[in-house]
Amino acid sequence: MLHAEVLLTQISLNPSLSSDSLSASSEAKLATMQSPARVQQFILGRMLLAQAAARALGFDYAVADIEEGEFFPYLSKAAHLHASISHSGDSLGVTVNTERVGLDIESCRPKANIAKLTVFALHQDEARWVNTVEAESQERFYLLWTLREAAFKAGIRNQVIRGSSLVHDQIIRTDWHWCSEREQQLRVSIAAKTPCTMVLIHKPCL
Structure with a gap:
């Protein structure tokens, strides 16, 4: 059984972040960003990943040893670990595991057009399930949406695309395994090819 720790933080609680500790590849990617909010989120994500890696390894892991891959960051000094990162609104989450785990978080903002959105964004059977019980439609939509995103990040793509x-x-x-929790205004989901559990760990300020 894979026990995945998901570290969560709020971006607004970490306003002043320095890029001095980033790797060269992270610095290069950061240089392409113009939005101050995006810059803050990017730096914070790498800092939180380093903390998650340290928890998985049992010793400190340097932010400078997080490199940028084609799509996702990776741990250059701990190649046996797999990282996943997600952000939504003011929330940011990461997970680091010995097996590939996809993470997705979504701020559960009420959507007035949920019925039409599900028909547009989801499979017709999923849309039917979401819209069957109006009182549960928002929760069902965000559950399916995050599961699909998490599975994609975990490399489990046939069923979701x-x-x-x-x-x-x-x-x-599903042919794969997943966990999902509602955390205040946030839906947090992970997906993996092996049975898994999930624990949420809050890190307000880094």
Whole structure:
């Protein structure tokens, strides 16, 4: 059983961050960003990843040893570990594990057009499940949305990009494993190829 720790923080609680400790590849990627908010989120994400790596390794891990891959950051001095990062609104989350785990977080903002959105964004069977119970439609939508995003990040892509549904007979059934929790105004989901559990760890200020 894979026990995944997800570290969560609020971006607004970490306003003054220096890029001095970043790797050269992170510095290069940072240089392409013009939005101060995006810069802050990027630096904070690498700092939080270093803390997650330290928890997984049992000793300090340097932010400078986080490199930028084609799509995702990776731990150059701990190649056996896999990192995943996600942000939404003022929230940012990371997870580091010995197996590949995809993480997605979403701020659960109420959507007035949820019925139309589900039809546009999800498989027709999923949309039907989301819209069956109006009182639960928002929760069901964010659950499916984050599961799809997490699975994509975990490299589990056949079921989430080829038009198949995650819902069968009104139940979520997948060929892979997942965990999901509602954390205040946030939906947090992970996906993996092996059975997994998830624990949320809050890090208000880094």
